[in-house]
Amino acid sequence: MTPDPLALRKSLESRLPEMLAVLRRFTVAESPSTDKFAVERCARVIAAAWRRLHADVSLHPQKHRGPHIRVQWWSGSARPSGRLLVLGHYDTVYPAGSLRSMPFRVKGNKAYGPGVFDMKAGIVQALFALEALQRARALLRKRIVFIWTSDEEIGGETSRRLFESEAKKSDAVFVLEPSFGPKGLLKTARKGVGEAEIIVRGRASHAGLAPEEGVNAIHELALQISRLSKWNNPRRGITINADVVEGGSRVNVIADCARAFLDLRALRISDMRLLEARLRALRPILPGAKLEVRGGFNRPPLERKWSAALFLHAKSLAAQMNLALGECTAGGGSDGNLTAALGIPTLDGLGAVGHGAHSLGEHVLINTMPSRAALLAALLCSI
Numbered sequence: 364m365t366p367d368p369l370a371l372r373k374s375l376e377s378r379l380p381e382m383l384a385v386l387r388r389f390t391v392a393e394s395p396s397t398d399k400f401a402v403e404r405c406a407r408v409i410a411a412a413w414r415r416l417h418a419d420v421s422l423h424p425q426k427h428r429g430p431h432i433r434v435q436w437w438s439g440s441a442r443p444s445g446r447l448l449v450l451g452h453y454d455t456v457y458p459a460g461s462l463r464s465m466p467f468r469v470k471g472n473k474a475y476g477p478g479v480f481d482m483k484a485g486i487v488q489a490l491f492a493l494e495a496l497q498r499a500r501a502l503l504r505k506r507i508v509f510i511w512t513s514d515e516e517i518g519g520e521t522s523r524r525l526f527e528s529e530a531k532k533s534d535a536v537f538v539l540e541p542s543f544g545p546k547g548l549l550k551t552a553r554k555g556v557g558e559a560e561i562i563v564r565g566r567a568s569h570a571g572l573a574p575e576e577g578v579n580a581i582h583e584l585a586l587q588i589s590r591l592s593k594w595n596n597p598r599r600g601i602t603i604n605a606d607v608v609e610g611g612s613r614v615n616v617i618a619d620c621a622r623a624f625l626d627l628r629a630l631r632i633s634d635m636r637l638l639e640a641r642l643r644a645l646r647p648i649l650p651g652a653k654l655e656v657r658g659g660f661n662r663p664p665l666e667r668k669w670s671a672a673l674f675l676h677a678k679s680l681a682a683q684m685n686l687a688l689g690e691c692t693a694g695g696g697s698d699g700n701l702t703a704a705l706g707i708p709t710l711d712g713l714g715a716v717g718h719g720a721h722s723l724g725e726h727v728l729i730n731t732m733p734s735r736a737a738l739l740a741a742l743l744c745s746i
């Protein structure tokens with residue numbers, strides 16, 4: 364049986380007090396990515412909540428990080444035909460003890476606390492989505508796998524293999540990263556993100572006695588930066604920014620070294636490749652200067668074509684719940700970029716509605732939590 368989306372929304376609206384109680388429990392278990400002990404404790408709290416739903420929960424321990432949590436559930440007695448992956452992270456950017464300056468609290472329609480928006484409320488919504496499906500005795504066609512990673516905020520070094528191999532077996536991926544703005548827009552496209560470094564070597568010389576013997580690495584770097592700043596094309600979603608520069612030693616010595624760290628972003632895979640090729644093709648401008656370019660994109664763009672069909676479906680489910688659902692393009696990447704790059708349909712930004720991720724004022728709009736949970740539940744039982 365497939366539950367009616369509006370009925371799912373109504374049943375979840377009555378669960379808001381319990382959702383907030385669980386959000387409090389998840390938030391007061393602080394989980395700064397680099398604090399293995401704290402993250403392990405938080406993992407136990409989250410795993411216990413899923414075990415209460417009789418889901419199959421396993422923890423994947425990591426040497427230097429907390430464990431990744433994998434939850435699996437299916438309802439039918441027959442073999443499931445396919446798999447859906449729900450993806451997110453439970454680590455936060457806030458150091459241990461942040462609760463003292465930003466305690467978990469509910470004020471009016473907002474719940475505050477470290478990581479509530481990015482993205483513990485998303486995990487709570489997924490938990491109650493599954494609970495609502497169980498209560499409605501929904502028979503799911505597909506196996507559902509939830510993966511909550513412990514290191515997303517520090518680059519996802521240990522989780523990438525796990526969720527990529529799970530994504531490859533899945534028909535669709537739902538990413539519970541925060542939505543955008545007070546209307547909770549889904550992120551149907553995300554820029555690809557990269558970092559590059561330009562290293563210039565020149566030749567030192569006395570700036571007064573023998574300037575002709577020097578090759579100024581800072582001048583060379585400045586020329587290169589002015590060249591690559593022209594590659595910016597905001598209309599196509601291409602940005603390249605030198606955000607850190609360093610070089611030289613003393614003011615009367617011609618600089619023999621300089622370097623710049625670049626932030627790279629592109630909305631299309633073709634533009635990402637073009638940008639990387641142009642960087643590799645840079646050649647010195649000043650005679651005698653040497654140039655080296657390192658790095659490149661580490662997350663390819665999530666192109667809208669991988670989200671379009673899922674978004675249309677989500678929008679029609681939302682309409683059946685009397686909800687309006689919009690979409691936007693995000694300038695930052697998520698693990699959804701990586702699953703889409705594998706060719707798996709991916710819908711991102713399905714998590715909490717709120718504001719202020721990674722800041723003291725981080726909060727979620729609590730009246731949206733039941734409907735967002737209902738939307739996920741409706742997606743999971745209709746695909």
Ligand SMILES: [Zn+2]
Nearest residue numbers: 481482540541
């Ligand atoms: Zn996040």
